[in-house]
Amino acid sequence: MTRSARPRRATAADVAQEAGVSQSTVSRVFSDDGRLTRETKDRVRAVARELGYRPHAVARSLITRRTNIVGLVTSDLSNPFYPRLVETFTTRLHALGRRVLLLTAGVGEDLDDLLPEVLSSQVDGYVVASASVSSGVVRECVRIGTPVVLVNRHAPGSGASAVSCDNVAGGRTVADALLAAGCVRPAYVAGREDASTNIERERGFFTRLRERGVTDVRRERGHYTYASGREAARRLLALPERERPDGLFCANDITAMGALDAARELGVRVPQDLAVVGFDDIPAAAWSAYDLTTVRQPVEDMIGRSLDLLLAHVERPDLAPELEVLPGTLVERGSSRRKGQA
Amino acid sequence: MTRSARPRRATAADVAQEAGVSQSTVSRVFSDDGRLTRETKDRVRAVARELGYRPHAVARSLITRRTNIVGLVTSDLSNPFYPRLVETFTTRLHALGRRVLLLTAGVGEDLDDLLPEVLSSQVDGYVVASASVSSGVVRECVRIGTPVVLVNRHAPGSGASAVSCDNVAGGRTVADALLAAGCVRPAYVAGREDASTNIERERGFFTRLRERGVTDVRRERGHYTYASGREAARRLLALPERERPDGLFCANDITAMGALDAARELGVRVPQDLAVVGFDDIPAAAWSAYDLTTVRQPVEDMIGRSLDLLLAHVERPDLAPELEVLPGTLVERGSSRRKGQA
DNA sequence: CTGAAAGCGCTTACAG
DNA sequence: CTGAAAGCGCTTACAG
Numbered sequence: 001m002t003r004s005a006r007p008r009r010a011t012a013a014d015v016a017q018e019a020g021v022s023q024s025t026v027s028r029v030f031s032d033d034g035r036l037t038r039e040t041k042d043r044v045r046a047v048a049r050e051l052g053y054r055p056h057a058v059a060r061s062l063i064t065r066r067t068n069i070v071g072l073v074t075s076d077l078s079n080p081f082y083p084r085l086v087e088t089f090t091t092r093l094h095a096l097g098r099r100v101l102l103l104t105a106g107v108g109e110d111l112d113d114l115l116p117e118v119l120s121s122q123v124d125g126y127v128v129a130s131a132s133v134s135s136g137v138v139r140e141c142v143r144i145g146t147p148v149v150l151v152n153r154h155a156p157g158s159g160a161s162a163v164s165c166d167n168v169a170g171g172r173t174v175a176d177a178l179l180a181a182g183c184v185r186p187a188y189v190a191g192r193e194d195a196s197t198n199i200e201r202e203r204g205f206f207t208r209l210r211e212r213g214v215t216d217v218r219r220e221r222g223h224y225t226y227a228s229g230r231e232a233a234r235r236l237l238a239l240p241e242r243e244r245p246d247g248l249f250c251a252n253d254i255t256a257m258g259a260l261d262a263a264r265e266l267g268v269r270v271p272q273d274l275a276v277v278g279f280d281d282i283p284a285a286a287w288s289a290y291d292l293t294t295v296r297q298p299v300e301d302m303i304g305r306s307l308d309l310l311l312a313h314v315e316r317p318d319l320a321p322e323l324e325v326l327p328g329t330l331v332e333r334g335s336s337r338r339k340g341q342a
Numbered sequence: 343m344t345r346s347a348r349p350r351r352a353t354a355a356d357v358a359q360e361a362g363v364s365q366s367t368v369s370r371v372f373s374d375d376g377r378l379t380r381e382t383k384d385r386v387r388a389v390a391r392e393l394g395y396r397p398h399a400v401a402r403s404l405i406t407r408r409t410n411i412v413g414l415v416t417s418d419l420s421n422p423f424y425p426r427l428v429e430t431f432t433t434r435l436h437a438l439g440r441r442v443l444l445l446t447a448g449v450g451e452d453l454d455d456l457l458p459e460v461l462s463s464q465v466d467g468y469v470v471a472s473a474s475v476s477s478g479v480v481r482e483c484v485r486i487g488t489p490v491v492l493v494n495r496h497a498p499g500s501g502a503s504a505v506s507c508d509n510v511a512g513g514r515t516v517a518d519a520l521l522a523a524g525c526v527r528p529a530y531v532a533g534r535e536d537a538s539t540n541i542e543r544e545r546g547f548f549t550r551l552r553e554r555g556v557t558d559v560r561r562e563r564g565h566y567t568y569a570s571g572r573e574a575a576r577r578l579l580a581l582p583e584r585e586r587p588d589g590l591f592c593a594n595d596i597t598a599m600g601a602l603d604a605a606r607e608l609g610v611r612v613p614q615d616l617a618v619v620g621f622d623d624i625p626a627a628a629w630s631a632y633d634l635t636t637v638r639q640p641v642e643d644m645i646g647r648s649l650d651l652l653l654a655h656v657e658r659p660d661l662a663p664e665l666e667v668l669p670g671t672l673v674e675r676g677s678s679r680r681k682g683q684a
Numbered sequence: 685c686t687g688a689a690a691g692c693g694c695t696t697a698c699a700g
Numbered sequence: 701c702t703g704a705a706a707g708c709g710c711t712t713a714c715a716g
Contacts, residue, residue: 009486011709022687027711035685052486058403058463059709063692067400069443069464077425078625086428087419090446094456099464101411102444104432114436121400121693122411122441144351144394226629261630283420287568288603289631353693364703369695377701401693405708463709 010051019047030055061121070310071123073103073111075130079224079254080282081297085129085151088303096311098124105132112137124314127151127306128160131195142321147313149306152297154196154323161309161321163302167197167279170295170328171204174249174277177293179212181275181336183247187218189232189259191251195224198251201279205249218245222255229258237266237274246274247336253278253285253294260290260335275336279328291334298326352393361389372397403463412652413465415445415453417472421566421596422624423639427471427493430645438653440466447474454479466656469493469648470502473537484663489655491648494639496538496665503651503663505644509539509621512637512670513546516591516619519635521554523617523678525589529560531574531601533593537566540593543621547591560587564597571600579608579616588616589678595620595627595636602632602677617678621670633676640668 012026019026021044028036029044047053061067072089074082090100101123105111110132125147128138135155141148142159150162178186188205191198202219209217220232229250236245250256256278260270268274278285281296305324313319354368361368363386370378371386389395403409414431416424432442443465447453452474467489470480477497483490484501492504520528530547533540544561551559562574571592578587592598598620602612610616620627623638647666655661 013709023710024687024689024712025685027709028686031711037685040685056404056463056709058400058409059692060711061400061692062398062404062694062709063711065692072444077429078422080420080422080425083419083422083425083428086425086444087446090444094445100444102414102428102432102442103436104429121398226625257629257631265630283568284626287599288607289599355693365693366695366703366705367701369693370702373695379701382701398693401708402695403708404693404710405695407708 009056010048010053012053012055015044015048015051015053018051019044027055066124066314067099067122068097069099069101069123071101071103071115071126073115073126073128073130073133075105075111075132076224077104079252080284081252081254081280082129084282084299085303088299089127089307092303092307096307105130110134115141125149125310127310129153131192145317147310147317149310149313151302151306152197159321161306161313161323163306163309163324163326164197165295165297165302165328166325167200167328168204168207170279171201171206171249172208173204173295173328173330174201174279175205175208175212175214177277177330177332177336178247178249178275179209179214181247181271183245183275184214185216185218185243185245186214186247186249187220187236187245189220189222189229189236189248189250189255191222191224191255193221198224201249201251218243222251224252224255226254226258226261229255230262231258233259233262234266237262237268248274248276250276250278253280253282253292256292256294256335257284257290260292271334271336277336281331285331286333293333293336294331295328296331297328301326351398352390352395354395354397357386357390357393357395360393361386369397407463408466408656409441409464410439411441411443411465413443413445413457413468415457415468415470415472415475417447417453417474418566419446421594422626423594423596423622424471426624426641427645430641431469431649434645434649438649447472452476457483467491467652469652471495473534487659489652489659491652491655493644493648494539501663503648503655503665505648505651505666505668506539507637507639507644507670508667509542509670510546510549512621513543513548513591514550515546515637515670515672516543516621517547517550517554517556519619519672519674519678520589520591520617521551521556523589523613525587525617526556527558527560527585527587528556528589528591529562529578529587531562531564531571531578531590531592531597533564533566533597535563540566543591543593560585564593566594566597568596568600568603571597572604573600575601575604576608579604579610590616590618592618592620595622595624595634598634598636598677599626599632602634613676613678619678623673627673628675635675635678636673637670638673639670643668 012023016023016026129151135158138155138158138160148160222228222232278294281294285292285294354365358365358368471493477500480497480500480502490502564570564574620634620636623636627634627636
């Protein structure tokens with residue numbers, strides 16, 4: 001056991017000495033300074049490889065004031081919408097030479113204490129796709145110079161940019177879809193009461209129904225979870241027949257899947273007795289067990305735009321915040337298709 | 343617009359000056375050095391709060407040679423098993439004052455190029471719950487002194503510790519469960535061919551069947567995905583009746599869900615005509631659309647043990663690697679319960 | 685094109 | 701109990 005347990009890592013100085021150049025030159029080779037001779041570069045690279053040298057990211061960050069790490073804040077990974085978001089973000093950021101620091105909060109937890117701590121120079125900016133961070137903390141991050149982009153939520157007055165799907169238009173589309181499917185007693189199963197997505201989808205849905213003369217619309221609480229959708233549907237389906245809804249807009253897909261399972265358990269036929277529409281278009285919506293009509297969020301575009309905005313703000317902290325709203329698309333499947341429809 | 347767009351952050355020196363102490367003292371206050379007077383501490387803390395000072399994590403890392411960041415490597419977040427793992431890991435590490443750097447690879451991508459790059463001092467260690475990193479890269483990380491713990495996989499000879507479920511025993515249990523359910527022609531739908539989990543579950547299953555006199559067992563390829571499970575089941579269910587399986591062990595739950603949907607589409611009754619068993623016990627396995635019998639992995643314990651091992655190795659790099667195998671539990675649900683069973 | 689030197693913001697022996 | 705000083709491993713003006 002003569003070799004030490006943890007050999008000292010080679011530094012730029014080690015490489016410099018071995019290659020007969022200055023430490024500055026080694027540094028320039030690895031920051032791709034164009035002025036160096038090809039010959040010098042090659043020699044330094046060869047020595048570096050031999051010694052297993054890699055620039056020390058932390059030392060570099062200290063002086064460049066950039067970590068190349070983006071903080072990604074999500075909550076509730078049990079809703080498949082978020083893992084998909086996380087995977088796409090991560091893949092894209094890796095392609096851009098950035099890393100992802102993940103912050104998640106279980107349902108009900110909040111991350112307000114965590115963000116400022118992480119801010120201590122560990123990330124260049126935040127993407128926040130979660131309601132578990134208060135608008136106040138978002139504002140604070142922005143104030144001290146850390147760019148924040150909100151995805152799939154708002155925080156008015158926070159100074160952060162935001163990218164989301166047109167939830168109001170989505171809600172309106174669902175209203176039309178349920179009426180087109182022949183529903184006469186549509187109902188709404190809500191998501192988290194304070195979530196901007198829930199408020200907007202609900203507003204679009206109710207407004208459009210009212211425009212079309214449907215005013216007596218039931219509403220059940222939910223929490224954007226499978227269990228809450230199942231329970232809400234059970235309550236609705238237990239109503240006396242003349243009050244029982246024949247169409248359900250669930251604030252997101254996972255809630256709708258719970259509702260569909262409740263219908264299945266109770267022997268309520270979908271879509272004949274009950275049409276169901278969700279929001280998100282998670283992969284499971286297309287599975288034959290659910291075959292769920294839903295509003296597809298343009299996830300790829302939303303993420304692309306968020307990253308454009310975030311990285312632009314990292315480069316130029318003085319840029320004004322932007323709000324982007326991208327259109328969703330109704331995807332019609334079996335859960336709302338009536339007999340006689342295509 | 344006289345205020346600068348990005349105000350300079352307060353440093354320990356700023357606080358020191360304002361509080362009338364040395365910079366060392368400020369540092370000691372924030373690293374909880376016990377020797378300071380209560381009075382000094384309070385004064386420094388007050389000034390720090392006033393100036394909005396927080397220790398600069400990068401500068402601290404440079405000298406302590408610790409980032410307090412753990413790299414978490416997963417693949418395929420579309421399998422709900424992994425988001426759950428990610429969420430649990432993240433929550434636990436946050437509670438321990440650590441951060442999570444997430445590395446994901448889409449299906450088929452590999453992360454071999456990425457890991458050594460990130461290694462450049464950005465993480466204190468890795469938790470690898472993915473087959474997308476080769477054993478060679480794992481060995482390399484360990485060699486240069488970065489602890490690695492593998493979860494739900496092996497990499498023999500890599501020098502990394504590993505924590506997994508007893509996949510062989512799990513496979514055996516499933517064999518017994520299918521026979522108990524009255525199956526006479528069980529079949530196996532595989533996962534990724536090179537994955538240690540797949541190899542072990544398959545071995546346990548086939549070995550036990552052989553012990554109990556069942557030797558003619560069909561096997562279909564799969565990829566640990568919903569689509570591959572559905573297709574494998576369609577192939578099996580298209581066989582002439584006397585060859586058609588009446589029991590299916592799918593290498594994981596998401597595959598089993600695809601198989602169940604294939605059966606549903608073809609009008610094959612579950613469990614009467616076909617019993618199905620999965621592996622993992624993801625939340626969706628309990629949903630009434632699937633009601634899937636499965637082997638539950640002890641996720642909480644696996645993660646607890648992995649973190650214990652990882653953090654121990656971060657403290658003491660010379661510790662020998664350990665291998666832990668934790669037992670799974672059969673969870674019997676409707677997909678394998680025959681008439682007359684409880 | 686390349687080098688010497690300052691400095692990023694901390695921690696931590698070493699003194700006292 | 702507290703301070704002065706060295707140093708972690710880089711980048712980047714400033715010279716030449």
